[in-house]
Amino acid sequence: MNPPNSKPLISRRRIQKRTAELGIEISVYYQDKPLLVTAICNGALLFAADLIRNITVPMQFDTLAVESYIGEQSSGEIRFRSQPKLDPSGKHLLLLDDIIDTGLTISKIIEYYQKFKPLSIKTCALLNKPSRRQGTVQADWLGFDIPDKFVVGYGLDCNEYLRNIPYIGTL
Numbered sequence: 001m002n003p004p005n006s007k008p009l010i011s012r013r014r015i016q017k018r019t020a021e022l023g024i025e026i027s028v029y030y031q032d033k034p035l036l037v038t039a040i041c042n043g044a045l046l047f048a049a050d051l052i053r054n055i056t057v058p059m060q061f062d063t064l065a066v067e068s069y070i071g072e073q074s075s076g077e078i079r080f081r082s083q084p085k086l087d088p089s090g091k092h093l094l095l096l097d098d099i100i101d102t103g104l105t106i107s108k109i110i111e112y113y114q115k116f117k118p119l120s121i122k123t124c125a126l127l128n129k130p131s132r133r134q135g136t137v138q139a140d141w142l143g144f145d146i147p148d149k150f151v152v153g154y155g156l157d158c159n160e161y162l163r164n165i166p167y168i169g170t171l
C-alpha cells in the first residue's frame with residue numbers, strides 16, 4: 001500500500017505542538033488525582049507515546065486492544081482483543097483514542113470500563129469527525145476536528161498498513 005501522495009492534512013509539527021498543549025491541560029486537570037491513562041490500540045499508540053511524555057503528573061499507563069474497522073468501512077461492531085492489565089477501580093481513567101468517527105467504539109469502551117468502577121472516565125482523541133457522529137458522545141480533550149475523509153498515518157491504518165507514516169494524510 002502506497003503512502004498518501006497529497007500533502008499532509010496535519011503535519012508532524014502541528015501534531016507535536018498540539019500534543020504538548022493537551023499534555024499541559026491534562027496535567028493541570030489531574031493534579032493530585034490518581035490517574036490511569038489507557039491507550040486504545042493499535043490506533044492510539046503513537047499519539048499516546050507522544051502525549052504521555054507531555055503529562056507531568058504521576059500516572060499509570062495501560063493499553064486495551066480493540067478492533068472496529070475493516071478497510072475503510074466501520075464493521076459496526078467492536079471486538080476486544082485484550083483485557084486491561086491494571087485495575088481502574090479507585091482511579092481516574094483517561095482513555096486515549098486515535099479518532100472519534102461515529103463515536104460507537106468509544107461509547108462501547110466507556111460502557112465496558114464502567115463495570116470496573118473507576119472514580120471517573122474521560123476521553124482524549126487526537127482526531128474528531130463531527131459530521132459522522134451517531135449519538136451524543138464527545139471527547140473531553142480533542143486534538144483536531146477534521147472533515148469526513150478517510151485518514152491514515154500517525155497510528156491510523158488502512159487494512160493495517162500506513163500506521164508508520166509520521167503525519168496525518170488522506171488517501
Ligand code: IMP
Binds near residue numbers: 099
Ligand atoms: P467509530 O466507532 O466510528 O467512532 O470509529 C472509531 C475507530 O474507527 C477509530 O478508533 C479508528 O480505528 C477507526 N477509524 C475511523 N475513521 C478512520 C479513518 O479515517 N482512518 C482510519 N481509521 C479510522
Ligand code: MG
Binds near residue numbers: 041
Ligand atoms: Mg482505532
